[in-house]
Amino acid sequence: MNVITDHLPEFGSGLLLTVELTLLSLAGALVAGIVVAAMRVSPVGVLRAAGMAYVETLQNIPLLVWLVLAVFGLPEIGVKAGLFTTAVVVISLYQGAYTAEAVRSGINAVPAGQGEAARALGLTFTQSLRLVILPQALRTVVQPLGNIAIMTLMNTALAAAVGVVELTAAANRVNLAEAQPIWIFVAAGLAYMALSGVVGLATGTLERKLAILR
């Protein structure tokens, strides 16, 4: 167990970076997801097509490939951001595709009468989406969004491959010095479990508060 206690600062900074990556990516994913879901249900054909193209492109290419493309490909055309920033943006956009699908399923779960009533009151498409549909839709998909949050947390480990020293990369570095892979990776695994446990609890609480019984 000494290998863990001796290297607490490394584990700590890795854990902190994992949490930062997760929270920032989740915020980004939520914004991207809601925008894309709105596009996919909009009455404008071009927007619907663009939304669908976004989801299909992002979901059908592995996240690791996106990360490597962004980190090594973009600088070749003059777009260079820091590794952490790049990782946040890529993970946000990637998880955004999944979020969009979850939100869209929520929108589809809102009874059609709600939308019709909103239009009958004279609300525009954007207004009815913002004031009537989305609040109900998001309440329905708390649990799927919680799953996406956990998936985002797990996916941040891939940022280790492009030089971000989050928890997995930190564990790797400690192991390089100590050669105790079992203890070190069990510790990293427990830290991930604790984090996803927190996400799960938060999702459960939110769901009990927000879910609409139909």
Place this chain on the structure above:
Amino acid sequence: MVRTPATRWATAAAAAALALAGLTACSSDDGGSAVPGGGPAGGKEDLAAAAPVAASLPAGSTMEKIKKRGELIVGGSLDAPLLSQQNPATKQVEGLDADFGRLLAKYIIGKPNVKIVNSASETREALLSNGTVDVVFQTYSITPERAKQVAFAGPYYSSGLVIATKKGETGIATPADLKGKTVIAGANTPAIPAIKKAAPDAKIVTFGSDPECVQALKQGRGQAYVQDEALLLATAKQDPTIQIQGKPFTSDPYGIGLKHGDAQMKTFVNDWLKQIQASGLWAKTWKNSIGTVVQGEAPQPPALGSAPGSE
């Protein structure tokens, strides 16, 4: 040259493809010209033909079990240029570590039959202790920490880390110059602790493979790249935009990883090393791989048991 958006995207895609190829352990290749040591000069000479075979194996020993099985199971890499890299055209694994593995197999079994189990620095100790592999040939630096879990024969080769920068970079010549700089290193390489020791406040950025690290250096993600000398010499030879600064600043003794406590096999492997060093086969093996990019005669092999952890 005016670059249209289309060609710029093509360049970006090509660069990313390059990096991906490195990430997926070089899944495609044009037959070796881009692979140092994998060209016509490397891996051609039949080293195993003249290699010695042990006169007798102690009854009940690990070596006898290996002979009965008919192949030596080696924990190694398939993506380390000059050391242990699979040639995609021939499927043959080429390089210094791969050659030594075949020679040891010949010594034990009489035939150079080797099965390489792709191992990583996270798994080597476990693979040895649970008997998945017989030996590890994988630039396995001998350290006292590791020696608590595995036995090290050798050292069989001594390498060192050097600093590479973009061409024309001045002001980084010695490890002390890395202070406060962003330094690129391969993930899971001895370069990370070495940089920490030489320049504690340097920021270390790691990438999974050598091609990725080189790409990152060229794109300015760090001012310097610290890597094994042989590897960097090969890179700098192919890529005129990369420059090596100064001489190696560390000495990494590579050992042959064996199961912890198997003193009989350790003595046996050390005897074999003594034999091939005396007969000149060691130098031939070096010439066959690292000697294809490093000028001059083969260096003096390190003295057996000289590294702390290999006694």
